Amino acid sequence: MASTHDYIADKRNDDILIYINGDIFNRAEAKISVFDSGFLLGDGVWEGIRLHNNKLIHLDDHINRLFEGAMLIAMKIHLSKNELKEAIWQTLKKNNMQSDTHIRLIVSRGIKSTPYQHPKVTVGKPTVVIIPEYKKPNREVFDNGIRLASVNTKRDSAVQNPQINSLSKMNCISACIEADRLGVDEGLMFDPRGFVSTCNSTNFFIVRGGEVWTSSGEFCLNGVTRGSVIKLCKSNNIKIFEKDLDNPIGMAAGFDKNAEVYNALFKLGFGFVEVGTITPLKQYGNPKPRVFRLVEDEALINRLGFNNHGAEIVKERIKRNKKLGLLGINTVSYTHLRAHETVLDLVCRLLL
Numbered sequence: 454m455a456s457t458h459d460y461i462a463d464k465r466n467d468d469i470l471i472y473i474n475g476d477i478f479n480r481a482e483a484k485i486s487v488f489d490s491g492f493l494l495g496d497g498v499w500e501g502i503r504l505h506n507n508k509l510i511h512l513d514d515h516i517n518r519l520f521e522g523a524m525l526i527a528m529k530i531h532l533s534k535n536e537l538k539e540a541i542w543q544t545l546k547k548n549n550m551q552s553d554t555h556i557r558l559i560v561s562r563g564i565k566s567t568p569y570q571h572p573k574v575t576v577g578k579p580t581v582v583i584i585p586e587y588k589k590p591n592r593e594v595f596d597n598g599i600r601l602a603s604v605n606t607k608r609d610s611a612v613q614n615p616q617i618n619s620l621s622k623m624n625c626i627s628a629c630i631e632a633d634r635l636g637v638d639e640g641l642m643f644d645p646r647g648f649v650s651t652c653n654s655t656n657f658f659i660v661r662g663g664e665v666w667t668s669s670g671e672f673c674l675n676g677v678t679r680g681s682v683i684k685l686c687k688s689n690n691i692k693i694f695e696k697d698l699d700n701p702i703g704m705a706a707g708f709d710k711n712a713e714v715y716n717a718l719f720k721l722g723f724g725f726v727e728v729g730t731i732t733p734l735k736q737y738g739n740p741k742p743r744v745f746r747l748v749e750d751e752a753l754i755n756r757l758g759f760n761n762h763g764a765e766i767v768k769e770r771i772k773r774n775k776k777l778g779l780l781g782i783n784t785v786s787y788t789h790l791r792a793h794e795t796v797l798d799l800v801c802r803l804l805l
Contacts, residue, residue, distance in 0.1 A: 472543070502558060514680070531578045607650075608651060665693045668698055699778055711770070719776075730761065
């Protein structure tokens, strides 16, 4: 089965050099103490950084997030930001790496005198580990896509702050296990209110009709990649919406032509509903018969046309009924556009 993080196996990874607290070790010799806070409790923070063409992608953003996460768990990193950056570059240089490399930067609270959760039993400074690996993404994931399913494990701040990139990944691991049992590649996680939050190891976006949609981000990791996508959309005049999404599955136009049952569809669990198609004036559609069953093909041919009650009636209906979710309006116009008016102008004039 595919994985969202599939990469092309590379024999060079058998002999990589790993940074541990200022020293360099061959992969086979790289070890930490069984009393380390990260091993015992998942107590620490981490970052995953990409090296591409001798450039560490979003390095400053990753380092800043690392320090912010450490501050939120009351852990003081003894190295400065610049010293950590230099350690990463030194590790890459030792491995003679220039591109297609993924770096796992890990900082745990350090060695403990005894296996106990309280920070006061920590002995010495935090443990810093840098693991660089050759990880060229597997093209098959891009070409074939992945399988996604909703899981029951929630992204919830009641137990653990989901915006901290913590070594304790049990929340995401639980969602990953659920997804695996469902026979899919990634689990779609919801927040405690029932809105879409994120996936267990990747960000979640909807791209449709030249627009990009994603969750509000309230219960997501403070994602560097997620933030970059949002920034790229804004800088390139691509419409980007950060919203509470009930469900990534919506009802397209054609079912509720006259905005009569959209709230019932929301109650069924649809994340968004599109009504219509609406025309400026009432239309009766094509002459009957206009729906044809293809028995052998187990299919239908729909030639209903644009039968609908017209914009004025639909407008009043929407005004009277409070919308329980994200409502879209599908419209078409032939001769009712005024001079220099777009279809969007028409929608605003007739329905808003």
